[in-house]
Amino acid sequence: MATILLVDDSTAIRNMLKATLEPSGYRTLEASGGRAGLEIVRNQQLDLVICDQNMPGLDGLGMVKAIRSGSTNQNVPILVLTTETSDDMKSAFRAAGASGWMSKPFTPERLETALNKLLGN
Template sequence: MATILLVDDSAAIRNMLKATLEPSGHRILEASGGRAGLEVVRQEALDLLICDQNMPGLDGLGLVKAIRAGSNNRDVPILILTTETSDEMKSAFRAAGASGWMSKPFTPERLETALNKLLGN
């Protein structure tokens, strides 16, 4: 199965995502913010990254830009999972190289559909 990095400053959201994804056999890694997420990106081979926008330090947009500019996991699919809904924000993420967008709250079914699409299943 896939190795998925969850980057969100909310432990509750990370726990909910983990509870949704682990039963499918995915290996789940976690980071509590963009800077910590970037460290994991540099150290692990990833199949997918799911991240929030609003995080202290390095936000989601900054994280996407840093990943796309780097060498490790440069091409990993990135799903943005956020409460942000503005078209401007969505456009900024698309321009930065995000692969998909999902608004919080999410349902397990919507998440699974998005993952299957991004992972090519």
């Protein structure tokens, strides 16, 4: 069973992700921001991270950079799920080491396709 960390300051988005992922057999962990997400990244074995860009404290780009420069879960796939759509933002995330990008709102089908690709299913 793959463990996926959901990092978004929106409880509603985290709940929608959980409602999509858990019935498919994924184990989910949650964080409401980048700093809390990094604590989980440092202390849990993860198969995938899904994170937002716009969060208080530490945004998604900062979180991706911190994960990639760390030692624990340094190579975990990271899917950015955000309302941001600018090419500059996408390029910044790619340069920082994000594995994939999906715009909000998402559909369960699009999410499942992205997960299969990132998890190698």
